[in-house]
Amino acid sequence: MIYRYAKRMLTETDKRILWKIAINFGLKGMLSVQKFKKRLKKDIYFPPFLFMSIINSCQLRCQGCWVDVSSKQTLIEIDDLNRIVNDAKKHGNSYFGILGGEPFMHPNLFDLLEAHPDCYFQIFTNGQLITDEVAARLRKVGNATILISIEGNEVISDERRGQLDVLNKTLVGLENCRRHKLVIGVATSVCQTNIELVSESWLNRLIEMGVHYVWFHTYRVVGPDPSEHLALTPQQVLDVRKFIVEMRAKLPIAIVDAYWDDKGEALCPMTTGISHHIGPGGHVEPCPIIQFATEDIHTNESIYKTMTESAFLNDFRKTAAEATQGCIVLERPDLVEELVQRHSAGDTTQRQTALEELRKLQPRSSQHNPEHQFPEEHWVYRFAKKHWYFGFGAYT
Numbered sequence: 001m002i003y004r005y006a007k008r009m010l011t012e013t014d015k016r017i018l019w020k021i022a023i024n025f026g027l028k029g030m031l032s033v034q035k036f037k038k039r040l041k042k043d044i045y046f047p048p049f050l051f052m053s054i055i056n057s058c059q060l061r062c063q064g065c066w067v068d069v070s071s072k073q074t075l076i077e078i079d080d081l082n083r084i085v086n087d088a089k090k091h092g093n094s095y096f097g098i099l100g101g102e103p104f105m106h107p108n109l110f111d112l113l114e115a116h117p118d119c120y121f122q123i124f125t126n127g128q129l130i131t132d133e134v135a136a137r138l139r140k141v142g143n144a145t146i147l148i149s150i151e152g153n154e155v156i157s158d159e160r161r162g163q164l165d166v167l168n169k170t171l172v173g174l175e176n177c178r179r180h181k182l183v184i185g186v187a188t189s190v191c192q193t194n195i196e197l198v199s200e201s202w203l204n205r206l207i208e209m210g211v212h213y214v215w216f217h218t219y220r221v222v223g224p225d226p227s228e229h230l231a232l233t234p235q236q237v238l239d240v241r242k243f244i245v246e247m248r249a250k251l252p253i254a255i256v257d258a259y260w261d262d263k264g265e266a267l268c269p270m271t272t273g274i275s276h277h278i279g280p281g282g283h284v285e286p287c288p289i290i291q292f293a294t295e296d297i298h299t300n301e302s303i304y305k306t307m308t309e310s311a312f313l314n315d316f317r318k319t320a321a322e323a324t325q326g327c328i329v330l331e332r333p334d335l336v337e338e339l340v341q342r343h344s345a346g347d348t349t350q351r352q353t354a355l356e357e358l359r360k361l362q363p364r365s366s367q368h369n370p371e372h373q374f375p376e377e378h379w380v381y382r383f384a385k386k387h388w389y390f391g392f393g394a395y396t
Contacts, residue, residue, distance in 0.1 A: 002380065004252035012210055014181040020142045021183055024120035028094035033388045035092035036274065045273040045317065046308050050088055051097035053288065054081065054109070056280040056350070058102040060126055061162030062151075064189075064230060066223035066289055067280075069101055071350040074280045076297070078108035084278065084303045085116050091304050097122050098144075099288065101280065104129035113141045122147055124187065126161070127173030135176040146177050147185040147215060152194035160193065171209075178210035185256075186211050190240055191219035191230035198243050203251050213254035216240060221364065222289045222329060224357060234365045241367070242374050249378040259326075262385035264373035266325040266366070271317050276307060283348040286316045289329055290336065291354045292345040312343040326368030333361040 009018060032048040039046060054076050058069040068074075076084075085096060096119060103109055103123050113121055120143050127148035130138075138144055150170060151160040157167040177184045186206055188197050196202075198216060206214060218240065221231050232240070241260060248255050258269050269275040270287040277285045283293035284306055294312040297303060307313060316339055320328040323335055337358050339345070347354045376382035 001250060001252055001378070005254065008207075008252050009183075009212065012178075012181065012212070013183055014139055014142070017139065017142045017181065017183060021120060021145065024094050024118060024143060025145075028092075028118075029120070030388050032092045032094055033274075040273070044308055045314065046091055046304050047273055047275045048093055049095050049097065049269075049275045050084070050093060050278065050303075051099060051275055051288065052076065052081070052084070052278045053099040053101065053280045054103055054112075055101040055106045057105045058100055058126070059105075059128065059163070060102070060166065063160050063162070064191075064219065064221070064223055064225065064227045066220075066291065066349075067101055068350040074350065075106055076278070076280060076282055078111050080282065080297055081108070081112050082115055083301070084297060085112070085119060087301075087303050089116075089119065094119050095122070096120075097124065097275075099124045102126055102129065104134065110137060110141065113138075113144055117141070117143055119143060120145070122185075125149070125173075126166075127170040127177075128166075130173035130176050132176050132179070135173075135180040135182065138177070138182055139180040145183040145185060147187050148174050148177075149187050149189070150197075151188060152197060156193050160191075174209060174211070183213075184211050185213045185215060187215040187217065189219050190216050190232065192232065193230060195232070195236060195240075198240055200247065200251070203247060203253055207251065207253050211253065213256060215256040216244060217258065218367065220289050220327070220330065221361065222357070224351060224353060226357070226361070228362075231364065234369060237365070237367055238369055238372050238374075245374045245377050248376070248381050259367040260374075262376050262382045264375040265370070266368040268320060268325070268327060271320040271325075271328075273317055276313065278303075279348050281348055281350075283346075284310065284313070285348060286313060290316075291348045292336075292340045293348050294343050294345050312339070312345055315339060315343065324366070324368050325370075326366030329358075329361070330364050330366040331368070333358050333363060 036048040056068050056074045122145050124147050151157050154167045219230050221228050244255050277288045282297040284295045285293050295306050300306045324331045
């Protein structure tokens with residue numbers, strides 16, 4: 001598997017891009033995590049991986065979306081984006097997840113990429129705005145990977161994403177990326193209507209299309225239209241985990257997950273402190289689906305100072321770790337409400353209904369299933385997860 005995957009990366013991607021991901025994401029990312037672990041010994045939490053939703057706007061209207069995509073456009077200005085990245089770099093960070101809305105609708109996205117050639121960016125996108133010209137420019141900057149969301153076949157994609165001909169338009173963007181030899185990922189929010197994508201035949205099809213990694217994340221019942229009927233059963237979540245472990249040891253495609261450690265125990269990246277989120281309004285949130293905050297990017301000049309001194313984030317991590325190794329929003333929405341009220345956290349949405357939405361949520365299971373665990377089978381994933389991703393004693 002390793003040999004076949006390495007061969008794919010060497011033959012299918014631009015060598016300069018491959019070098020960028022090896023240094024800026026691989027080597028620097030590991031060093032960033034080592035610095036994070038050293039900070040943990042002093043009880044200082046600053047995530048090595050920052051995720052930023054840089055704009056709320058999007059041309060799609062997906063089921064279960066928690067972002068105010070149809071509201072007045074809100075975005076993080078380029079000066080603030082550069083300030084955040086520069087400050088994070090001072091503390092060892094080199095990787096940044098770029099979300100939306102649709103990030104390619106931000107007028108200064110390429111200005112951000114070009115200003116930081118020493119960093120690596122993962123852009124979460126629906127792929128429809130990646131024209132041949134955009135893909136060529138991505139190849140030129142070389143420091144970004146594209147994570148394209150695909151939610152099912154033609155019919156399911158239209159249903160899930162609220163538009164017509166969604167899949168074909170997305171695949172055009174994917175093909176543009178392949179033609180320009182980019183590192184390409186595909187993300188799927190696994191739910192009841194697309195769980196058939198969790199299959200070996202689908203992964204083989206993605207390999208044929210030039211996709212280098214996939215990210216299966218389970219559907220989260222949140223937002224103004226939570227679409228509860230789409231939620232996976234506990235057995236289905238377990239089946240997804242088992243599938244990921246098996247395919248990692250079999251196919252020449254990388255598979256990302258953020259919900260389990262090397263031993264197969266459930267975790268939450270927010271609780272471990274390895275990632276937090278900055279919303280399109282500049283609010284500093286525990287994670288993308290928790291749309292409450294007590295600070296924003298203007299609270300301090302330094303995002304490091306804001307995050308490390310936040311009583312809200314600190315209490316959120318500790319409370320979540322004591323409650324569950326899964327998702328506190330799904331399992332204990334009552335605790336989330338308690339935390340929000342205890343810290344007088346503000347609603348960071350434009351719709352201003354996040355607390356009401358939270359109160360309507362019914363507790364449900366998440367990835368935490370201590371009686372059924374699947375440790376990593378492949379030594380590469382097992383070693384990488386143990387040393388550089390997730391865990392870090394959050395639940396000890």
